[in-house]
Amino acid sequence: MSELSAVIETRGLTKRYRGGQLAVDRLDLAVPRGSVFGFLGPNGSGKTTTIRMLMGLIEPTSGSARVLGEPMPRAARRVLPRVGALIEGPALYGFLSGRDNLVRFDAADPDADPRTRSARVAAALERVGLTAAAGKRARAYSLGMKQRLGLAAALLQPRELLVLDEPTNGLDPQGMREIRSLVRELAADGTTVFLSSHLLDEIEQVCSHAAVMAQGRLLVQGTVAALASSARGRLAVTTPDTTDAVRVLKEHGVTDLVVADDRVTGDPPVPDGPDAEPLDLADLNAALVAAQVRVRAFGTERASLEDAFVALTGEGFDVG
Numbered sequence: 001m002s003e004l005s006a007v008i009e010t011r012g013l014t015k016r017y018r019g020g021q022l023a024v025d026r027l028d029l030a031v032p033r034g035s036v037f038g039f040l041g042p043n044g045s046g047k048t049t050t051i052r053m054l055m056g057l058i059e060p061t062s063g064s065a066r067v068l069g070e071p072m073p074r075a076a077r078r079v080l081p082r083v084g085a086l087i088e089g090p091a092l093y094g095f096l097s098g099r100d101n102l103v104r105f106d107a108a109d110p111d112a113d114p115r116t117r118s119a120r121v122a123a124a125l126e127r128v129g130l131t132a133a134a135g136k137r138a139r140a141y142s143l144g145m146k147q148r149l150g151l152a153a154a155l156l157q158p159r160e161l162l163v164l165d166e167p168t169n170g171l172d173p174q175g176m177r178e179i180r181s182l183v184r185e186l187a188a189d190g191t192t193v194f195l196s197s198h199l200l201d202e203i204e205q206v207c208s209h210a211a212v213m214a215q216g217r218l219l220v221q222g223t224v225a226a227l228a229s230s231a232r233g234r235l236a237v238t239t240p241d242t243t244d245a246v247r248v249l250k251e252h253g254v255t256d257l258v259v260a261d262d263r264v265t266g267d268p269p270v271p272d273g274p275d276a277e278p279l280d281l282a283d284l285n286a287a288l289v290a291a292q293v294r295v296r297a298f299g300t301e302r303a304s305l306e307d308a309f310v311a312l313t314g315e316g317f318d319v320g
């Protein structure tokens with residue numbers, strides 16, 4: 001990942017709150033231009049604190065952050081107009097219509113030309129699919145519609161970068177789907193999207209890249225495909241002869257065997273040495289059959305980001 005193409009870059013970024021809480025600990029983050037970058041971590045892992053530092057809302061204790069190539073918070077005035085942000089839910093007036101809320105946001109922007117305001121507002125409403133509901137009061141909007149209106153506000157001006165803090169938090173499945181497909185569309189138009197989430201499957205569904213945080217520290221970052229493939233899939237055998245299957249699999253180096261009803265799962269053996277041949281699953285299947293294990297199904301399960309997280313931390317991804 002070249003330094004030049006990083007839209008967000010931090011070096012040793014650290015935040016210790018006044019009470020002594022170390023919320024972010026020496027974070028080195030690199031968000032490539034054009035990516036949909038998932039910032040993943042359980043509640044309290046330091047995501048919001050990082051985003052607030054990136055947006056110049058709070059000062060880091062030490063380390064540095066660059067956004068769109070400029071130092072933050074020093075260059076906030078130059079940088080922030082180029083960034084659309086949705087942090088902690090949009091501030092909306094419930095008694096105003098969706099359209100009038102956007103007119104208000106646009107009017108608050110000193111660089112926005114009043115003569116083209118209504119066209120900008122209409123385009124933003126169209127972008128997030130709120131044209132039909134534009135005349136309704138915002139208080140009558142669902143949470144998902146409010147979130148989309150917040151995104152529309154962030155999209156009144158063309159943006160190189162969108163920063164979204166838990167954009168689907170609190171939404172029902174339909175609302176989540178809407179926001180996710182909107183994020184995909186924005187990314188397809190070339191906007192870099194940085195979004196935080198505590199939901200692994202959300203990151204897998206919408207992101208090209210991800211960074212995983214735990215207790216203020218970065219565990220890993222990279223493409224979602226590489227992160228998931230760093231965890232090997234589990235081997236799974238469906239058979240009525242589970243006892244014999246376990247014995248044969250163990251003999252062939254399969255570890256961490258678990259039996260649940262008629263399914264045996266385990267970790268395929270790690271080849272010893274870089275030149276060693278990995279175990280051929282066809283041979284393993286043949287060995288099962290030779291031992292008269294009746295095999296109904298045999299294969300490896302695709303490794304997920306969750307497997308990668310468990311492999312990294314030795315624990316489950318606890319969102320609580």
Ligand SMILES: Nc1ncnc2c1ncn2[C@@H]1O[C@H](COP(=O)(O)OP(=O)(O)OP(=O)(O)O)[C@@H](O)[C@H]1O
Nearest residue numbers: 017019021023041042043044045046047048049050
């Ligand atoms: N203003 C503050 N003063 C003191 N401690 C804080 C403050 N804000 C956050 N913290 C603490 O810093 C740590 C990281 O919090 P942060 O909100 O950044 O995490 P998060 O990953 O965004 O979680 P969440 O999704 O719950 O917001 C937590 O232990 C939190 O209690």
